[in-house]
Amino acid sequence: MSDVILLAHGSGGLLSQELVETIFLPHLGHPDGPLEDAAEIALAPGRVVMTTDGYVVRPLTFPGGDIGTLAVCGTVNDLAMRGARPLYLTAGFILEEGFPLAELDRLVASMARAAADAGVRVVAGDTKVVERGAADGLFITTAGVGVVPEGVRISAAGARPGDVVLLSGSVGDHGLAILAQREGLGFGPAEPGPSPLQSDCAPLHGLVAAMLAAGGASIHALRDPTRGGLATALNELAHASDVTMTIDEAAVPIHDAVRAACDLLGLDPLYAANEGKLIAIAAPEAAEATLAAMRAHPLGAEAAAIGRVHAGREVGRVVVRTPLGTHRLLDALTGEQLPRIC
Amino acid sequence: MSDVILLAHGSGGLLSQELVETIFLPHLGHPDGPLEDAAEIALAPGRVVMTTDGYVVRPLTFPGGDIGTLAVCGTVNDLAMRGARPLYLTAGFILEEGFPLAELDRLVASMARAAADAGVRVVAGDTKVVERGAADGLFITTAGVGVVPEGVRISAAGARPGDVVLLSGSVGDHGLAILAQREGLGFGPAEPGPSPLQSDCAPLHGLVAAMLAAGGASIHALRDPTRGGLATALNELAHASDVTMTIDEAAVPIHDAVRAACDLLGLDPLYAANEGKLIAIAAPEAAEATLAAMRAHPLGAEAAAIGRVHAGREVGRVVVRTPLGTHRLLDALTGEQLPRIC
Numbered sequence: 078m079s080d081v082i083l084l085a086h087g088s089g090g091l092l093s094q095e096l097v098e099t100i101f102l103p104h105l106g107h108p109d110g111p112l113e114d115a116a117e118i119a120l121a122p123g124r125v126v127m128t129t130d131g132y133v134v135r136p137l138t139f140p141g142g143d144i145g146t147l148a149v150c151g152t153v154n155d156l157a158m159r160g161a162r163p164l165y166l167t168a169g170f171i172l173e174e175g176f177p178l179a180e181l182d183r184l185v186a187s188m189a190r191a192a193a194d195a196g197v198r199v200v201a202g203d204t205k206v207v208e209r210g211a212a213d214g215l216f217i218t219t220a221g222v223g224v225v226p227e228g229v230r231i232s233a234a235g236a237r238p239g240d241v242v243l244l245s246g247s248v249g250d251h252g253l254a255i256l257a258q259r260e261g262l263g264f265g266p267a268e269p270g271p272s273p274l275q276s277d278c279a280p281l282h283g284l285v286a287a288m289l290a291a292g293g294a295s296i297h298a299l300r301d302p303t304r305g306g307l308a309t310a311l312n313e314l315a316h317a318s319d320v321t322m323t324i325d326e327a328a329v330p331i332h333d334a335v336r337a338a339c340d341l342l343g344l345d346p347l348y349a350a351n352e353g354k355l356i357a358i359a360a361p362e363a364a365e366a367t368l369a370a371m372r373a374h375p376l377g378a379e380a381a382a383i384g385r386v387h388a389g390r391e392v393g394r395v396v397v398r399t400p401l402g403t404h405r406l407l408d409a410l411t412g413e414q415l416p417r418i419c
Numbered sequence: 420m421s422d423v424i425l426l427a428h429g430s431g432g433l434l435s436q437e438l439v440e441t442i443f444l445p446h447l448g449h450p451d452g453p454l455e456d457a458a459e460i461a462l463a464p465g466r467v468v469m470t471t472d473g474y475v476v477r478p479l480t481f482p483g484g485d486i487g488t489l490a491v492c493g494t495v496n497d498l499a500m501r502g503a504r505p506l507y508l509t510a511g512f513i514l515e516e517g518f519p520l521a522e523l524d525r526l527v528a529s530m531a532r533a534a535a536d537a538g539v540r541v542v543a544g545d546t547k548v549v550e551r552g553a554a555d556g557l558f559i560t561t562a563g564v565g566v567v568p569e570g571v572r573i574s575a576a577g578a579r580p581g582d583v584v585l586l587s588g589s590v591g592d593h594g595l596a597i598l599a600q601r602e603g604l605g606f607g608p609a610e611p612g613p614s615p616l617q618s619d620c621a622p623l624h625g626l627v628a629a630m631l632a633a634g635g636a637s638i639h640a641l642r643d644p645t646r647g648g649l650a651t652a653l654n655e656l657a658h659a660s661d662v663t664m665t666i667d668e669a670a671v672p673i674h675d676a677v678r679a680a681c682d683l684l685g686l687d688p689l690y691a692a693n694e695g696k697l698i699a700i701a702a703p704e705a706a707e708a709t710l711a712a713m714r715a716h717p718l719g720a721e722a723a724a725i726g727r728v729h730a731g732r733e734v735g736r737v738v739v740r741t742p743l744g745t746h747r748l749l750d751a752l753t754g755e756q757l758p759r760i761c
Contacts, residue, residue: 083755089646089692090752111576111659114500114642115470115565120462128457129509129562131547158456167471169560171513203560205473207759213553218511218545220471220562223457234453300456304431317453350431410432413425417549 082176087206096204100182104189105168105199116200118165121224128155129220135417137184137215139258141250141276142352144217145188147419150280150352151303152221153195157282158299158355160231160289161223166192167201168219173212184215195280197221223282229289235297236318241364242384243357245284245377247330248307250277252349253338255418262338273334279353284376288357291370295363301355303419305410306348308395310356312409315386315394318358324384324407327400347397348410350418358386424518429548438546442524446531447510447541458542460507463566470497471562477759479526479557481600483592483618484694486559487529489761492622492694493645494563495537499624500641500697502573502631503565508534509543510561515554526557537622539563565624571631577639578660580730583706585699587626587713588721589672590649592619594691595680597760604680615676621695626718630699633712637705643697645761647752648690650737652698654751657728657736660700666726666749669742689739690752692760700728 085092097112108116132148142150149166156163168188172181192199225231254276256262281301288296298318302310307329315322331339331346339346353376359367364382371377393406427434439454450458474490484492491508498505510530514523534541567573596618598604623643630638640660644652649671657664673681673688681688695718701709706724713719735748 084758085753085755087646087758088752088755090651090754091750092753092755093646094751111574112655113468113575114497115468115503115563117501117567118467118469120467125460125462126455126457127460127507127509127562127564128543129511129560130545131511131513131560133513133547133549133553155456159459161457165469167469167562169471169473169511169562171473171475171558171560201470201562203472205475205558205759205761207475207555210552211475211555212558213549216513216547216554216558218471218473218513218560220469220509220511220543221457222469222564225459232452233455304429304435309432313454408433409436410430411427412432412434413427413430414432416426416429417547419547 080178082172082174082206084174084206084208087204100185101202104185118200123224123226125222125224126156126159126161127222128152130155131218132419133216133417134419136258139276140254140272140274142278143184143187144215145184146191146278147352148217148219149188149191149195150278151419152219153197153280153282154301156221156223157285158301159225160229160285161225163195163197163221163223163282165222166197166199166219168199168217169203171212171216172204172206173214174206174209176214195282228294231296231299233298233300233314233317236314236320236358236386237297238320238386238388239361240297240358240386241361241382242322243359243368244329244381244383245355245371246379247332248351248354249331249335249346249349250275251352252415252418253335256415257338274338277351277353279376281355281376284374287370287374288367292359292363292367295360296357296367298358299355302351304350306350308347308407309409311395314358321387321390322384322395324395324397326397328381328383330379330381348414422520424514424516424548426516426548426550429546442527443544446527460542465566465568467564467566468498468501468503469564470494472497473560474761475558475759476761478600481618482596482614482616484620485526485529486557487526488533488620489694490559490561491530491533491537492620493761494561495539495622495624496643498563498565499627500643501567502571502627503567505537505539505563505565505624507564508539508541508561510541510559511545513554513558514546514548515556516548516551518556537624570636573638573641575640575642575656575659578656578662578700578728579639580662580728581703582639582700582728583703583724584664584726585701585710586671586723586725587697587719589674590693590696591673591677591688591691592617593694594757594760595677598757599680616680619693619695621718623697623718626716629712629716630709634701634705634709637702638699638709640700641697644693646692648692650689650749651751653737656700663729663732664726664737666737666739668739670723670725672721672723690756
């Protein structure tokens, strides 16, 4: 038996079946019945939402996570940003010939742990193999389905003038952890120990449920600031809702290690990627209770109110008040800050 | 404006947005509201099924189809093989830096046509870009959701002794069309004109609906013989149902051009891939009516009864009676007949 992926593992024949039986099913769980072309799923009452994301992150494993955790958390979070309870995922794997089976096994195990943490089941999968040089190791594309509870109406278009902009924690952790790992940059501690730059990769549906319990229908919009960072996500929300926002830069939590690395590299942490943070737009009367609920949740301990929503549009969608008291326009990301961040 | 994919098209910033607005939304349709992290879908009553498949076919365009039609039809067909009405797809694109935007536009247009033909909506998408050499042009992963009508219970484990094995048409067309195109083999006609080797890529849900109208609950199992071909799909069905099958090789429709190409290349058409064919296992009393319904449908005009299901297991799962009257064991595909066939 080979210890690396062969083209025949993607043939649909016996080696494909062996891969399913030795790696995918042991980690992701056997279905109750036979392996079908499509899996049956049971949905609770409520509005159903569906999403997909591809994952091409490099390196495959980084401080705080790997492509397996990312492929589960990223799609779970897209569902959670509609206020949904994530329920089912599918996973499509594209593998390069020669990829080590032991590494695949480790990454699928990691995916299974993330799915268990997030309370979702991976109900269908597919594996394709391409020849050496036609892909870079492993790409994963997940799709997800979730159910939005009765009464929850969250939309990127929901922000209204007067609303408060809440942020669940520090920004830039994922982006800088990947960058430091990839480039071998020495941002680690002088003494041996884990790097202070750790990805924040985490499933956010539990935090969202706690926020909805506190803020209810007063939570108007949610978005997770992934690629393009906080700046791009705020611009998307402001654009979709046809409002403007003012953000107080000093209120945005940024870990010291991230700030130091950004200073050194000339990067703006407001554009760096996050994989376990969310922006919430809440009505002013519910902002305090929502913020308290966020801070009471392990994934929102550093949550902060960072700005306000306003009507009209004068110079731009999002304006930042800097710690020096000056103002600058915060546009969506132009160009590419860091390829293959997720 | 660039005419090829740049890394920044995968940044999540302004160029990503431009790609969505100039290519994806014009073809695949604007949502009713803003672009959300997850799309709301409306499901008819019934059991819900979900599936995914990745597409890495090479070349991207081939006689009878392209990766866009394939990425829609393949996932639609996996849903149809449960007897479901396919309703919603998601599409994740992994693009190589430098990929021509005009080609992407053409392939997404083709995807949109296939989705319209199949009556499904592509409700969510994602684009990632990797650097030159880290992927081979374009990979697409689709996921799909469909609803199984009341009373329909189709499963790979449904075949019972005495059942009839039906096949919706000729085998090997997709596999040989790809092979001929890829290798530049001269199987074309002496006179100019389309190659006689054309992929059979097509959505099968309409054929399945016509069969269910005729055969109802007497249709026990369905499978589309894609990678690994007819032989592998029959073995999967026999294994999942714990039965054996005898197949009459002379009854299996094979187009002359496919047979000639297989003879020349030493390939067995029973292992060649199909993208618009299905195997149905039906109770004997309903087999004739089901076959008649298949033949009345444009995608089943060449349908045939090709074998029977039996109890027990002696030497193997699937036995073929050859045109010479001898018998041979038909195993699932071992090794790799042709990489990147879908």
